[in-house]
Amino acid sequence: MSRLFGYFANQTDRLRCALTAEASALAFGGDRADGYGFGSYQFGEVLLRRKPLEPRDTLDLPAVVRELRTGCLVAHARDASHGSRTLDNTQPFRHRHWVFAMAGALPGGRAQHGALRDTAPDHLARTARGDTDAEAVFVALLGVLHRRGSLEDHDLDRSAMAAALFEALDVVDGVCGASAKLNLVLTHGRAMAALRRGPPMAWARRNGLRDCEVCRRDHEVPGRAPHRVDHDTLRYVMLSGDTLPEGRGWSEVPSMERGAALVIGHDLDARVDVR
Secondary structure, eight states: OOEEEEEEEEEESSSHHHHHTTTTTOOOOTEEEEEHHHHEEEEEEEEEEEEEEEEEEEEOOHHHHHHHHSSSEEEEEEESSOOSSSTSSSSSSTTEEEEEEEEEOOTTTTGGHHHHHHTSOOHTTTEEEESSHHHHHHHHHHHHHTTTTTTTHHHHHHHHHHHHHHHHHHHHHHHTTTOOOEEEEEEOOSSSEESSSSEEEEEEEEEEEEOTTTTTTTOOSSSSOOBBBOOOEEEEEEEEEOOOSSTTTEEOOOOOOEEEEEEEESSEEEEEEEE
């Protein structure tokens, strides 16, 4: 099963610290995958890295991304159940300042791709390079953002982002003639929205990080405990798609027939929106 991961923080140099603190709750370590990718933001620019893997290679995704310096990250570990194992089919996908990832499959699969691309203007439909359900949905979402006049908006607020995700699912349902069980994540680097209408999705918000395992310093006196290091000003929201972490402070995004969205603002305020 594909996995989604999201991270939104007020500091750019603490991703490794946060991932280490949440390691017991996140199930990425040791997972097998057919590819992985991540989109992050540095100085307002998108950094996209994607890599297809040999069939069912072991993947430690936190180890792959933990050296990044970013306050916004979307990562994806792929199960290549639909589409070939290529770079073009590896998520997340990017269009200008938008980064998008999806877990789940379309009713009807590849037969719906052309119809979904047709819901967007030609210049957006032509951006598709692969043959996955996820990219077809992304093109439909770009079409929604275009019709809303939001495609070029670098500051679109989180509620409008969630509304675009809900509308994109309406488009998908109309094309497929059935309710698509999908999880979606969208960001432009200054806010993030994740929609659950499929497998489990959970999130946690942290205000400060105590006794950081990464930053502990050895004591000058042999045999003495390491110096404790706290990150009192660090604040972050972490999203785990397709699992329900059992660690402290994790909450499930509710399972709703029409979907439920986790929306995260630039100020790290997070809430769940339902239709």
